[in-house]
Amino acid sequence: xxxxxxxxxxxxxxxxxxxxxxxxxxxxxxxxxxxxxxxxxxxxxxxxxxxxxxxxxxxxxxxxxxxxxxxxxxxxxxxxxxxxxxxxxxxxxxxxxxxxxxxxxxxxxxxxxxxxxxxxxxxxxxxxxxxxxxxxxxxxxxxxxxxxxxxxxxxxxxxxxxxxxxxxxxxxxxxxxxxxxxxxxxxxxxxxxxxxxxxxxxxxxxxxxxxxxxxxxxxxxxxxxxxxxxxxxxxxxxxxxxxxxxxxxxxxxxxxxxxxxxxxxxxxxxxxxxxxxxxxxxxxxxxxxxxxxxxxxxxxxxxxxxxxxxxxxxxxxxxxxxxxxxxxxxxxxxxxxxxxxxxxxxxxxxxxxxxxxxxxxxxxxxxxxxxxxxxxxxxxxxxxxxxxxxxxxxxxxxxxxxxxxxxxxxxxxxxxxxxxxxxxxxxxxx
RNA sequence: GGAGGGGUGUCGUAACGGUAGCGAAGCAGUCUUGAAAACUGCCGGCCUUCGGGCCUUGCGGGUUCGAAUCCCGCCCCCUCCGCCA
Numbered sequence: 001x002x003x004x005x006x007x008x009x010x011x012x013x014x015x016x017x018x019x020x021x022x023x024x025x026x027x028x029x030x031x032x033x034x035x036x037x038x039x040x041x042x043x044x045x046x047x048x049x050x051x052x053x054x055x056x057x058x059x060x061x062x063x064x065x066x067x068x069x070x071x072x073x074x075x076x077x078x079x080x081x082x083x084x085x086x087x088x089x090x091x092x093x094x095x096x097x098x099x100x101x102x103x104x105x106x107x108x109x110x111x112x113x114x115x116x117x118x119x120x121x122x123x124x125x126x127x128x129x130x131x132x133x134x135x136x137x138x139x140x141x142x143x144x145x146x147x148x149x150x151x152x153x154x155x156x157x158x159x160x161x162x163x164x165x166x167x168x169x170x171x172x173x174x175x176x177x178x179x180x181x182x183x184x185x186x187x188x189x190x191x192x193x194x195x196x197x198x199x200x201x202x203x204x205x206x207x208x209x210x211x212x213x214x215x216x217x218x219x220x221x222x223x224x225x226x227x228x229x230x231x232x233x234x235x236x237x238x239x240x241x242x243x244x245x246x247x248x249x250x251x252x253x254x255x256x257x258x259x260x261x262x263x264x265x266x267x268x269x270x271x272x273x274x275x276x277x278x279x280x281x282x283x284x285x286x287x288x289x290x291x292x293x294x295x296x297x298x299x300x301x302x303x304x305x306x307x308x309x310x311x312x313x314x315x316x317x318x319x320x321x322x323x324x325x326x327x328x329x330x331x332x333x334x335x336x337x338x339x340x341x342x343x344x345x346x347x348x349x350x351x352x353x354x355x356x357x358x359x360x361x362x363x364x365x366x367x368x369x370x371x372x373x374x375x376x377x378x379x380x381x382x383x384x385x386x387x388x389x390x391x392x393x394x395x396x397x398x399x400x401x402x403x404x405x406x407x408x409x410x411x412x413x414x415x416x417x418x419x420x421x422x423x424x425x426x427x428x429x430x
Numbered sequence: 431g432g433a434g435g436g437g438u439g440u441c442g443u444a445a446c447g448g449u450a451g452c453g454a455a456g457c458a459g460u461c462u463u464g465a466a467a468a469c470u471g472c473c474g475g476c477c478u479u480c481g482g483g484c485c486u487u488g489c490g491g492g493u494u495c496g497a498a499u500c501c502c503g504c505c506c507c508c509u510c511c512g513c514c515a
Binding site: 005041045047050052053075261375 | 440448449456457458472474476477478482483484485488494495496
């Protein structure tokens, strides 16, 4: 969330940010009105409390000296009643202010291009050349059935639509990709590997910004009041919730592997086939906690770390800077990595790398003491997919398919697949 | 799930129901050739008309003029028992 004091002092900048995001300004107007009412009542109730504190002291002192204090106690009883009445109102206003503040998205960074939606995103660079096929390439869902490695029909029976079984060489490929990505980030990019909880509480969801605004997109376990994580970003960023980090520890780099669960309300009818849009998918997520003055350099490095995965796999991709209209709620600036997908005939999102500045840190209360002492300050948090594994499986299948229906194994993955050059290998069964 | 113990500021520890004390680390200032020591302040949050005021003892209620303290509910951690991959 934004700093309430800052919002109060710069309402026009917030209004401008909402305009750039093409979002309704009424939240802000409501916030400013409620905030003013809250502060007025707060001043009144605090005055009464000051009176009560003074009187209590007098009562204690008077009683010690054997004076009759019953009249004072009687008067204070009335003041106390006034306090509890007004206090209730103050608390109500305070939580209304907080709810409204939680509903205001982050301020886009000055370098974020203006735009209404994804059509206005700006391509930053391209890497690799989309392959030209000497035969008609198949979509990964068709390859999956042909090779017997994807089974969405039985998954529909067992779980429902938008789930799949990955089997045999497909499962093997996915496991290889997972290990390859984790090894790359741990051994070469300096991230600490974490296997996080896949269920988190409400506070964690608020901390990273999924709640309260996006409850419909989440799976919830009603009985225990827990949520299935939509990304490892949630548990991993919340590792340091309500903590004070020391400057010497920063920056902190984590890489978390998890399954991700998304209800995706409103997405029905889009990407219904294949591995692109699922209720459950696996992802390797990069999360950083950094000093504020370094966060934009760290964002560039984060994007490079995610790009390295695609480069090693020799998959053509492009980097896109999201426009103000396409930026996610908590993000100040986001780069998407889009991989070439022959079945779509275009680039498809496979990673999203964002700088949240102090927006999540303020919500999750993650602070540090600046070098040389002084006030505690909020860290900056960043995260990015490194990468979405299901979509990477799809990209490998489609980009590495051969005329005979087999899939060539990318060089970088061979150490993870017993050195085989393609699957299914000759004379071997999956 | 059951029994017992615990949760206090950056950390560690106190406080017969009378309004949160002491110690340590860090930072700034004074002193010093410099450093250490010593002293003072800061080192949680909010409001403010900048005088100050309010809040903060895991969370939420209750009793009371007044709650870290007493009562009720919940959460988390530790120990033991039970169950379990």
